[in-house]
Amino acid sequence: MQRSLKFVKHLPALGVECTVITVDPNKGAYPVLDHSLAAEIPPSVRVIRTDTSEPFGSYKKITGRQQIPYGGFANESKTSFQQRFFKFVRGNVFIPDPRRGWNRHVLRAVADLLAQGETFDAVLTSSPPHSTQLIGLALKKRYGLRWLADLRDPWTDIYYHKELNQTPPARWLDAYYERQVLEQADEILVTSPDTKRLFLGKSPRLTASKFHVLPNGYDESDFRIRSTPPTECLLITHTGTISETYHIELFLKACAECSQRHPDVPLRLRFVGKVSDGVRQQIEENNLGSQVEFISFVPHEESVRYLLRATVLLMAIPDxxxxxxxxxxxxxxxxxxxxxxxCIGPVGSDADNLLEECGAGRALAYDAYSAMLEHLEGLIAQWRKNSNLDLPALNNTRYSRKALTQQLVQLMQTK
Structure with missing residues (x-):
């Protein structure tokens, strides 16, 4: 959502006239909503909000849950029979995903626009949900429109795919859709080099020149406020969703040991966003309850403020x-x-390489307890000298949303 929104925010200033087709928020179902971000849509951008047909309303009624699942049921840690059943239905009935019911509403909206004589130079479809890419495939076949497929995550290789328990016919159909999108799109956008490698191996008809690594980024306007790290404690902040699959239990143990070794340095952790029950239990098992603060979902602008009020930032890559x-x-x-x-995650990964390139840190393997402990003690030693551990101002503008949108415009114009 952030990626598409920021593209739309910067495209008009770069000479691109945008029409956005999306879901009416009163008709769709989402785990979370951040209405404040609508203020970032430029007045010149036309937004068409459609109806949708999706099963999430029925899911909530049957299960009695107030919240719908995240992708791959990432926000549901229980493995009850009911959950296994819904995963099976998700994987074998709703292919490639339950959002596919939206597609016919989009295709009708596009047909209406074209019938009114409107013309478009390019179509951008962004996923997941990967069913959105089938819209681009249909538009390419029906109207011959230039089509850029933006795949933010892997498709059949996404981490939870095996948990869907697909039957052989369902796996075949899912892979067929994936291959059709990759072969028929004019350009493929991905967010990391390794994702490009995964997709490139899906068909012998694919060439590397068709793929473009266009990473996510940051919006410079979101960071105009001043950094104010606390002086009374060393505060480690994590934002976003985190669950047991991120394997931060040894990091939590290292935090607990550092607190015992260095009682003169108040070590605090703050989690902003969704924290699974399993991670909360790990925190309690390490007797860190009094040192941890939980903040539920907040609007994006407020999330950025929490980053700037931290001493150190914690990121974890799911195992x-x-x-x-x-x-x-x-x-x-x-x-x-x-x-x-x-960063808790695989050494040598795209995330690890990016952090090293920018001089912001390195990845620590999930089982690297000694390295975690050593790293934390180094931060504590620095904090004793100066509670502000902010890094020297680095030139990361190549990852600004505006610079990345400029690259997108060039791809739109390439014939």
């Missing part, structure tokens, strides 16, 4: 297949905050 290509959008906002970054 899942193909995680070397996971490059979370928030890492670029972490970089823009100019704070030291502790």
């Amino acid at each position: 899942v297949p193909n995680n070397f290509g996971i490059l979370p959008g928030k890492v670029f906002e972490y970089l823009a905050a100019n704070k030291p970054i502790i």
